[in-house]
Amino acid sequence: MPGSVLVSLLAVPLAALLWRALSQNFAAHIITHSAFAALRISLVTSTLTTFFTIIIGTPLAYALARWPFRGRPLIELIIDLPIVLPPAVAGLALLIAFGRQGVFGMWLGAFGITLPFTTTAVVIAQTFVAAPLYVRTARVGFAAVDVQLEESAYAEGATQWQLFRHVMLPLTARSLLSGAILCWTRALGEFGATILFAGNLEGRTQTMPLAIYLGFERDLGVALALSTLLIATSIVLLAVLRWLDHSTPDQ
Amino acid sequence: MTLASRKTPPVESLGQGLPPPSRGRPHNGRPQGLPLLLRLCALAPILLSACAASPTPTPTQTLTIFAASSLLGAFTEMGDSFESAHPAVSVALNFDGSQSLRAQIEQGAMADVFASANAEEIEALAAQSLIATSQPFAANSLIVILPSANTAGIQSLADLARPGLFLVLAANDVPVGRYSRQALEKLNAQFGADYSTRVLANLVSDESNAKQIVAKVQLGEADAGIVYVSDSVAAPDLLTLAIPPEYNVTAEYPIAALANAPHPELAAEFIAFVLSADGQSILEKWGFRPVK
Numbered sequence: 001m002p003g004s005v006l007v008s009l010l011a012v013p014l015a016a017l018l019w020r021a022l023s024q025n026f027a028a029h030i031i032t033h034s035a036f037a038a039l040r041i042s043l044v045t046s047t048l049t050t051f052f053t054i055i056i057g058t059p060l061a062y063a064l065a066r067w068p069f070r071g072r073p074l075i076e077l078i079i080d081l082p083i084v085l086p087p088a089v090a091g092l093a094l095l096i097a098f099g100r101q102g103v104f105g106m107w108l109g110a111f112g113i114t115l116p117f118t119t120t121a122v123v124i125a126q127t128f129v130a131a132p133l134y135v136r137t138a139r140v141g142f143a144a145v146d147v148q149l150e151e152s153a154y155a156e157g158a159t160q161w162q163l164f165r166h167v168m169l170p171l172t173a174r175s176l177l178s179g180a181i182l183c184w185t186r187a188l189g190e191f192g193a194t195i196l197f198a199g200n201l202e203g204r205t206q207t208m209p210l211a212i213y214l215g216f217e218r219d220l221g222v223a224l225a226l227s228t229l230l231i232a233t234s235i236v237l238l239a240v241l242r243w244l245d246h247s248t249p250d251q
Numbered sequence: 252m253t254l255a256s257r258k259t260p261p262v263e264s265l266g267q268g269l270p271p272p273s274r275g276r277p278h279n280g281r282p283q284g285l286p287l288l289l290r291l292c293a294l295a296p297i298l299l300s301a302c303a304a305s306p307t308p309t310p311t312q313t314l315t316i317f318a319a320s321s322l323l324g325a326f327t328e329m330g331d332s333f334e335s336a337h338p339a340v341s342v343a344l345n346f347d348g349s350q351s352l353r354a355q356i357e358q359g360a361m362a363d364v365f366a367s368a369n370a371e372e373i374e375a376l377a378a379q380s381l382i383a384t385s386q387p388f389a390a391n392s393l394i395v396i397l398p399s400a401n402t403a404g405i406q407s408l409a410d411l412a413r414p415g416l417f418l419v420l421a422a423n424d425v426p427v428g429r430y431s432r433q434a435l436e437k438l439n440a441q442f443g444a445d446y447s448t449r450v451l452a453n454l455v456s457d458e459s460n461a462k463q464i465v466a467k468v469q470l471g472e473a474d475a476g477i478v479y480v481s482d483s484v485a486a487p488d489l490l491t492l493a494i495p496p497e498y499n500v501t502a503e504y505p506i507a508a509l510a511n512a513p514h515p516e517l518a519a520e521f522i523a524f525v526l527s528a529d530g531q532s533i534l535e536k537w538g539f540r541p542v543k
Contacts, residue, residue: 100417101400101471116472117417117455199419199456199467206457214422214459216354 014231021224029225037203038211038226045119045207046187049126053134053183058176061138062168079132090128091196098124098197121198122205126187134183141175142168174244181244185237189230314517315343315361317352319368319504320460321391321427321478324485325537326366332533333524340517348425348460356381356509363518366506366525368479369426373505385507388525389539391479392499393427393434395492396468403474408492409442411475412449419464419473422457430500431477437498465489484538503542 029035064072064079082090098115099105105115115121145168153163169176191209198205200214208226215223314333318326323346330342345352345362353372356362357379365382367373368391376382397405403416411418421428435447455473458464464476465486479502483491506525508518524530531541 095470095472099470099472101398200422200458201454201456204455214424214457216351 017224017227018231021228024221024224026225026228029219029221030229032219032222034202034206034211035222035226038206038208039229041119041122041203041206042188042208045122045126046130046184046190048123049130049187050134050180050184052123053127053131054176054180057131057135057179058138061135061179062142062164064135065139065142079135082129082132083136087129087190087192088196091125091193094121094125094128094193094197116197117199117201117205119198119204122194122207125193125197126190129190129193130183130186133186134179137179137182138172138176141172141179144175145171178241178244181237181241185234188233311339312514312517313341313343314363314514314521315345316364316366316521317345317347317356317360317362318366319349319352320346320462321368321481322346322366322504322537323462325389325481325534325539328533328537329525329530332529333521336524337517337520342521350425351459361511361513362509363512363514364506364508364521366504368502368504370503370505371426373507376507376509381510382507383510385505386522386526387503387542388506388522388530389504389534390542391481391502391504391539392496393430393477393494394480394483395494396465396476396478396483396486397474397490397492398468398471399488399490400471401490402471405475405492408438408494409446411453412442412446414449414452416453416474417455417472418450418453419456419458419467419476420454421461421464421478422459425458425460426502427461427477427479428457430502434477434494434498434500437500438494441498479538481538501540504539 030039063069064076095116096102097104098108098121100109100114100116108115115124149167149171150163153167158166189209190207191213194205194207195210195213200206200210202211206214208230212223212226212230215221215226316326316330326344326346330344334340334342345355347355349367349369349372352365352367353376356365356376365373365376366388370385373382373385377385395408395411397403403410403413405411405413405416410416420431423429423432432447432451435450439446453474456467458467461478461482464473464478465482467473468476468489469486483489506522508515508522512518525534535541
C-alpha cells in the first residue's frame with residue numbers, strides 16, 4: 001500500500017532518532033551547560049515572540065476579518081509570504097533591512113540601536129516567520145463569528161472593547177489559542193532566519209535548533225537529546241491543537 | 252550535464268543508520284542562504300562556460316570529491332582541469348566544513364576522495380577503516396578580514412581588542428575557529444596577557460565555517476573576522492590584516508581516497524593531479540602554500 005511508504009518515511013526517521021537518543025545517557029546530555037543555555041534562549045525568545053504576536057496580531061487579524069479596507073489583498077499577501085518563503089530568505093532580508101549596514105539598520109544605528117547578533121534579533125527573526133501563522137488562524141476565527149451577533153451587541157450600546165471582550169473573545173478563544181500554539185511551535189523550531197540574522201553565540205543567540213545544527217558536528221549526544229526534547233514538545237503541542245479542534249462547539 | 256553533476260552532492264545515503272538532523276538543516280548539510288548563494292555565484296562562470304562549450308563526450312563516470320569549504324575556489328578549478336584531461340569523467344564536488352563532511356562519510360555518504368582542512372577528521376575516518384592512507388597536499392594560514400568600508404576604523408591587530416567591536420569567528424570545534432583562538436593566544440606575547448580575552452569579548456557569533464564569516468564581514472555586519480588566507484583571496488573586496496608568521500597558525504590539509512571509493516583508480520589519479528606541479532600551482536593561485 002503506497003500510503004504506508006509515506007507514513008514510514010515520516011515515522012521511521014523520528015523513531016530512529018528517539019531510539020538512538022534514549023539509548024544513550026539522555027539526562028547527561030541535556031544537563032550540559034550548552035544544552036541548558038540553548039533551552040533557556042529558545043524558551044525565552046519563542047515565548048516573547050508569541051506574546052508580541054498576540055498583542056499586535058490580534059487587532060490585525062480582526063481588521064482583516066471584518067473591515068474591507070483598501071489594500072487588504074496586499075496586506076494578506078505580505079502576511080502569507082513568510083509562510084512559503086525559505087527561512088534563509090527571511091534571514092537575508094532581515095539582515096539587508098535591519099543589519100548595521102541595512103536600509104533601516106543605519107537609521108537605527110544613529111539612535112545607538114544595533115539589532116544583528118542580539119537576542120532581540122532572534123525574536124525578530126522568529127516573529128517574521130511565525131507571526132503569520134497566528135494572524136491567519138485568528139482571522140479565520142474572527143471571520144467565522146456571525147456578523148449579526150456583533151450588530152446586535154452594537155445595537156444594545158456595547159463599546160468596541162466590550163464587544164471584543166464579551167462577544168468575540170469567548171467565541172474565538174479556541175482559534176486564538178490554536179494560532180498562538182502554531183506560532184509558538186514555529187518560533188521554537190526557527191533556524192534559517194535566526195542563524196543569518198542573529199548569528200550563533202551560546203547564551204545569547206544560540207537557540208535549540210542552532211545547537212542541534214552545530215551539535216551534529218560537535219557533540220552528537222547533545223544534538224540527539226535536544227532533538228528529542230523538541231519532538232516531545234511538538235507532540236504535546238499538536239495533541240493540544242487536536243483537542244482544541246475536536247472540542248470546538250458549533251457556532 | 253556537468254551542471255547537474257557539479258551541483259548535486261551525493262547525499263542519498265546520508266540518512267542511513269542515523270536519522271537526518273532536525274528541522275532547519277537542509278539535505279546537503281549546510282544552512283541555506285548566503286553560503287549557498289556565494290557558492291552558486293562562484294560556480295556561475297563555470298556553469299556558463301560549461302554551457303557555452305562545444306558538445307563534449309558524455310561523461311561515463313562521476314568522480315565524487317568531498318572537500319573542505321576553504322577549498323571551494325581551488326578545487327572547483329582543479330575539477331575543471333581534471334575534467335578536461337579526462338573527457339569521460341565528470342567531477343562532482345561537495346564542499347562543507349571538514350567535520351561536517353566527516354560526519355556525512357561516517358553516516359554512509361559515498362565519496363571517492365576526501366580533502367580535509369585538518370588531520371583529525373582523516374585520522375578519525377582511518378580509525379574506522381574508512382580511509383587507508385593520506386598525505387598532506389597544501390598549507391593554509393590565518394588572516395584577519397575587515398569590510399571594505401571598515402567603519403570601525405581597525406588599523407592594526409591591537410585594535411581588535413577595542414571594546415564594542417563585532418568580531419565573528421568560526422566555532423571552537425571547527426578547525427579554523429580553533430586555529431584562530433590559538434593565534435590570538437600567541438598574540439598575547441605581543442599585545443599583553445589579556446589580549447585574547449579582550450578580543451574574544453567582542454565575539455558576536457560562532458559560525459560553522461569560514462565562508463559564513465566572509466559573508467557577514469562582506470555585508471558589513473561584522474567589523475572583523477579571522478579566516479584562512481585562501482578565503483580572503485577568494486573575496487578580494489575585503490580589507491585584510493596580516494598575522495605575522497611567528498604568531499600565525501598553519502593548517503596542513505591532508506587528502507585521502509576513501510576505502511570504499513566507487514572509482515579507486517580515478518581517485519588515485521585525482522590525488523596525483525592535486526600533488527602535481529599543475530595542481531600545486533592552482534592551489535597557490537588560491538592562496539594556499541605548497542607542502543614540502
